[in-house]
Amino acid sequence: MKDVKCECGHVNPHGTILCEACGRILEEHEKEKKLVDMRYEGSARRSQTYNKTIVDKIWNFFSSVKVGVWLIVITLIASALGTIFPQEMYIPPTMPAEVFYEDQYGWLGKLYYELGFHNLYSSWWYLVLVASIGISLVICSLDRVIPLYRALKAQRVTRHEGFLKRQRLFGISEAENLEESYEKVKEKLREKRYHIREEDGNILAEKGRFSRWGPYVNHIGLIIFLIGGMLRFVPGMYVDEVMWIREGETKVIPETDGEYYLNSDQFILEVYDKNKDKEVFSEAIENAGMVAKNYQSNVTLYKKKGDSIAGEKPELEKVKDYEIRVNDPLRFERFALYQSTYKLNELNKMTFALTNKQTNKEFGTLTVDLNDPKEKYDLGNGYSVEVVSYFPDFEFDENGEPVTKSRIPNNPAFVFKMLTPDKPEGEVSFVAIRQTIEPFGDNTYKMAFKGIDTKNVSGLTVRKDLTLWIISLGGLIFMIGVAQGSYWNHRRIWIRRVNNEVWVAGHTNKNWHGLKREIGIILENTGINEPEDQVQNENKDSGRELSGKS
Numbered sequence: 001m002k003d004v005k006c007e008c009g010h011v012n013p014h015g016t017i018l019c020e021a022c023g024r025i026l027e028e029h030e031k032e033k034k035l036v037d038m039r040y041e042g043s044a045r046r047s048q049t050y051n052k053t054i055v056d057k058i059w060n061f062f063s064s065v066k067v068g069v070w071l072i073v074i075t076l077i078a079s080a081l082g083t084i085f086p087q088e089m090y091i092p093p094t095m096p097a098e099v100f101y102e103d104q105y106g107w108l109g110k111l112y113y114e115l116g117f118h119n120l121y122s123s124w125w126y127l128v129l130v131a132s133i134g135i136s137l138v139i140c141s142l143d144r145v146i147p148l149y150r151a152l153k154a155q156r157v158t159r160h161e162g163f164l165k166r167q168r169l170f171g172i173s174e175a176e177n178l179e180e181s182y183e184k185v186k187e188k189l190r191e192k193r194y195h196i197r198e199e200d201g202n203i204l205a206e207k208g209r210f211s212r213w214g215p216y217v218n219h220i221g222l223i224i225f226l227i228g229g230m231l232r233f234v235p236g237m238y239v240d241e242v243m244w245i246r247e248g249e250t251k252v253i254p255e256t257d258g259e260y261y262l263n264s265d266q267f268i269l270e271v272y273d274k275n276k277d278k279e280v281f282s283e284a285i286e287n288a289g290m291v292a293k294n295y296q297s298n299v300t301l302y303k304k305k306g307d308s309i310a311g312e313k314p315e316l317e318k319v320k321d322y323e324i325r326v327n328d329p330l331r332f333e334r335f336a337l338y339q340s341t342y343k344l345n346e347l348n349k350m351t352f353a354l355t356n357k358q359t360n361k362e363f364g365t366l367t368v369d370l371n372d373p374k375e376k377y378d379l380g381n382g383y384s385v386e387v388v389s390y391f392p393d394f395e396f397d398e399n400g401e402p403v404t405k406s407r408i409p410n411n412p413a414f415v416f417k418m419l420t421p422d423k424p425e426g427e428v429s430f431v432a433i434r435q436t437i438e439p440f441g442d443n444t445y446k447m448a449f450k451g452i453d454t455k456n457v458s459g460l461t462v463r464k465d466l467t468l469w470i471i472s473l474g475g476l477i478f479m480i481g482v483a484q485g486s487y488w489n490h491r492r493i494w495i496r497r498v499n500n501e502v503w504v505a506g507h508t509n510k511n512w513h514g515l516k517r518e519i520g521i522i523l524e525n526t527g528i529n530e531p532e533d534q535v536q537n538e539n540k541d542s543g544r545e546l547s548g549k550s
Contacts, residue, residue: 205495
């Protein structure tokens with residue numbers, strides 16, 4: 001589309017309403033209006049000018065403020081729905097997500113899981129929504145800030161008469177001694193910290209232009225904030241996982257690429273004493289029975305030395321010992337381990353005795369490590385026991401078959417095959433807590449329960465956040481934009497000589513009363529009359545007409 005050349009000689013982009021240089025009205029339909037439209041200085045915005053190619057249509061779609069608002073509303077609604085039930089990362093690891101949501105919340109929980117709300121904030125469609133908000137912010141900003149900057153940079157001191165007449169603050173007066181009046185005006189403008197430009201005896205006084213960029217600084221801050229939020233889903237940028245570790249256990253720390261290991265030396269739980277602390281926590285102790293005063297994990301951090309072959313136990317080098325308490329994490333490199341939860345007396349080992357059911361004679365005992373059971377236990381003298389199946393968290397499914405809900409030994413059950421000299425083919429027995437089933441008829445031998453061993457388990461949150469500084473920077477820039485646009489405003493005063501008259505016009509992007517009052521102070525005792533507020537006068541005239549008709 002062709003550019004438009006104004007009478008003043010300035011070439012304006014197609015679609016410009018007011019000449020960027022002199023302010024002359026270029027659109028015919030705008031001449032009928034009482035006041036000129038000073039939004040974006042009447043400059044041409046791409047979204048209002050071009051609508052032919054697919055790029056133009058995409059640009060115009062995302063440049064709409066309504067589209068941006070709707071994207072934000074939809075994202076907020078989706079985020080709210082994601083808080084109805086806990087996200088998958090916060091549910092107990094004792095059962096699969098698809099089972100947990102239906103078991104805990106019924107058909108609504110099942111629907112919640114099937115729609116993908118259980119992993120909402122990492123789902124592809126939620127990330128697309130966030131990215132769309134970012135794209136909308138970028139396009140909205142570019143669509144407005146570029147023509148606004150160009151128009152403000154190209155503006156001349158001498159403005160077209162039609163431009164000045166159609167400003168909200170406008171007035172005409174006659175001054176006898178113009179030179180003296182101008183000097184007084186310029187002196188007062190400098191006192192008010194206006195930047196003054198002169199051309200052919202005309203004045204443009206301007207201050208606070210930087211405040212016009214406040215909303216766009218806001219947009220930049222929001223864009224950086226959104227980028228930081230989306231980077232959390234890039235592998236290695238953000239880690240927030242729960243690590244369960246038992247006393248005496250050494251485990252690799254998640255997301256450290258197998259470089260760091262942690263050994264739990266001891267878990268300590270301190271509770272408030274019923275007698276000493278009864279006055280302060282009497283109600284809580286009475287209701288809960290126990291109130292934690294402190295819980296901590298005494299751990300040792302190790303680092304792997306050199307490379308190791310897959311399946312081989314790595315050689316570890318001690319880094320340091322540490323006592324992890326609530327709000328006192330263990331920090332190393334860019335990771336932090338927080339004490340978040342615990343589990344007391346988790347089943348660790350179970351002891352059984354191979355016993356003759358008739359005589360109760362025992363032929364040996366075996367201890368099963370519930371976290372790493374052996375396939376066969378040799379009791380000597382021809383007696384042995386094989387572990388055919390192991391169900392750490394046993395239950396029967398819909399078909400009556402034994403299954404496990406999780407790998408945590410909350411309710412262990414075994415299928416033992418007992419081999420003895422008189423029963424070389426073996427006898428099969430299903431053994432669970434307080435339950436024994438002999439599926440192939442009565443057995444001669446049984447596995448008699450002898451005892452259990454428990455361990456405390458510590459729940460540590462492994463956290464790494466390389467995006468925090470980006471999010472903080474975005475928030476800081478956003479607040480700078482808020483202050484920039486809220487506490488300052490862009491004010492301009494035009495003073496032009498037309499024959500023997502002095503024309504005064506003023507414009508601001510907000511706080512018209514403040515600008516009018518400031519112009520009054522500047523023109524006081526200069527012989528130049530204060531401009532009138534044409535909007536206020538028009539409202540008064542309309543009110544008089546209405547009262548006259550009534």
